[in-house]
Amino acid sequence: xPLVVFSAAACCCCCLCCGLLLLLLPCRRFAGRPRWIPRxxxxxxxxxxxxxxxxxxxxxxxxxxxxxxxxxxxxxxPEGHSSAQPMVFSGVKIVPVPVLSDNYSYxxxxxxxxxxxxxxxxxxxxxxxxxxxEGVTLEAILCTHKHWDHCGGNKALKRLHKSCRVxxxxxxxxxxxxxxxxxxxxxxxxxxxxxxxxTPGHTVGHTIYVLDGKSGDGxxxxxxxxxxxxxxxxxxxxxxxxxxxxxxxxxxxxxxxTLLWPGHEYAEDNLNFAAVLExxxxxxxxxxxxxxxxxxxxKCTCPxxxxxxxxxxxxxxxxxxxxxxxxxxxxxxEEDWNHFRARVLxxxxxxxxxxxxx
Numbered sequence: 001x002p003l004v005v006f007s008a009a010a011c012c013c014c015c016l017c018c019g020l021l022l023l024l025l026p027c028r029r030f031a032g033r034p035r036w037i038p039r040x041x042x043x044x045x046x047x048x049x050x051x052x053x054x055x056x057x058x059x060x061x062x063x064x065x066x067x068x069x070x071x072x073x074x075x076x077x078p079e080g081h082s083s084a085q086p087m088v089f090s091g092v093k094i095v096p097v098p099v100l101s102d103n104y105s106y107x108x109x110x111x112x113x114x115x116x117x118x119x120x121x122x123x124x125x126x127x128x129x130x131x132x133x134e135g136v137t138l139e140a141i142l143c144t145h146k147h148w149d150h151c152g153g154n155k156a157l158k159r160l161h162k163s164c165r166v167x168x169x170x171x172x173x174x175x176x177x178x179x180x181x182x183x184x185x186x187x188x189x190x191x192x193x194x195x196x197x198x199t200p201g202h203t204v205g206h207t208i209y210v211l212d213g214k215s216g217d218g219x220x221x222x223x224x225x226x227x228x229x230x231x232x233x234x235x236x237x238x239x240x241x242x243x244x245x246x247x248x249x250x251x252x253x254x255x256x257x258t259l260l261w262p263g264h265e266y267a268e269d270n271l272n273f274a275a276v277l278e279x280x281x282x283x284x285x286x287x288x289x290x291x292x293x294x295x296x297x298x299k300c301t302c303p304x305x306x307x308x309x310x311x312x313x314x315x316x317x318x319x320x321x322x323x324x325x326x327x328x329x330x331x332x333x334e335e336d337w338n339h340f341r342a343r344v345l346x347x348x349x350x351x352x353x354x355x356x357x358x
Contacts, residue, residue: 070123098265105118193214
């Protein structure tokens with residue numbers, strides 16, 4: 001999701017006006033969504049931001065804002081915000097598609113059948129251009145969550161590719177959804193074998209997708225949306241720290257050689273924040289040097305591996321004593337270990353939200 005959502009709206013609208021807007025503006029896309037979702041938003045989020053977030057996700061203003069961001073990004077980055085190179089395994093090609101100001105969509109291609117899957121296609125024009133450049137047919141869209149910067153292109157692409165299936169959580173109000181997925185459900189497109197994993201926290205229905213390495217005789221690939229970034233994780237808009245911790249714990253059970261393909265280019269900022277918490281972490285320092293050079297040349301920093309992330313990503317290191325000391329936190333005498341780790345995660349998230357405003 002964008003770094004600042006409706007900052008102007010958040011500052012200018014009082015609670016009463018925002019409540020009236022929520023009541024008066026059409027919300028058909030969100031029919032049936034539980035009204036208790038906003039109350040689940042983590043304590044790290046400020047009241048005005050919560051108002052703005054509700055406007056973004058529950059009203060037509062969110063779509064208008066998204067369209068404005070697409071237009072601005074196309075003007076500012078006509079070739080995309082970063083230079084990205086495809087990765088090819090035997091029978092599989094992964095094409096990062098830089099979109100908006102810092103998002104990534106992905107094409108996952110079965111090179112034998114020329115069938116393609118698009119992950120989080122926020123800008124339909126950029127994704128369609130990549131499909132045409134690769135000479136492949138769009139068979140499926142995998143959506144990680146409902147935020148417009150991840151699903152905004154669904155409608156336009158579905159119009160162009162009428163037989164295309166759209167996968168995602170039924171809890172998240174994803175546009176053009178044809179195939180609601182459940183946790184650990186398998187999805188097959190040509191020779192591509194994906195597994196959907198339910199990872200709530202960022203949104204109530206956030207779902208990640210793991211491409212089986214056997215699809216292309218290579219490592220498994222994790223398309224993590226806004227759950228996990230290089231040295232970072234998503235904000236807890238619709239879940240508690242305990243919920244997000246459980247989702248992150250599920251991810252780390254995947255193999256260390258699993259490639260991480262996140263939804264945003266946040267690497268440099270995330271590593272700068274990690275340096276504040278663990279300045280002596282040599283793994284983080286080596287990665288920072290490489291990322292700094294990549295970003296100096298406006299190059300994509302994806303993918304990393306889960307093994308790497310465990311070494312320097314503070315959101316995956318809630319069990320580490322060095323991090324506890326840096327945060328000034330101690331486990332209570334009778335405190336459950338996972339409850340304590342959730343407190344650590346919440347404090348890391350709070351500090352990250354204050355760090356340069358992200």
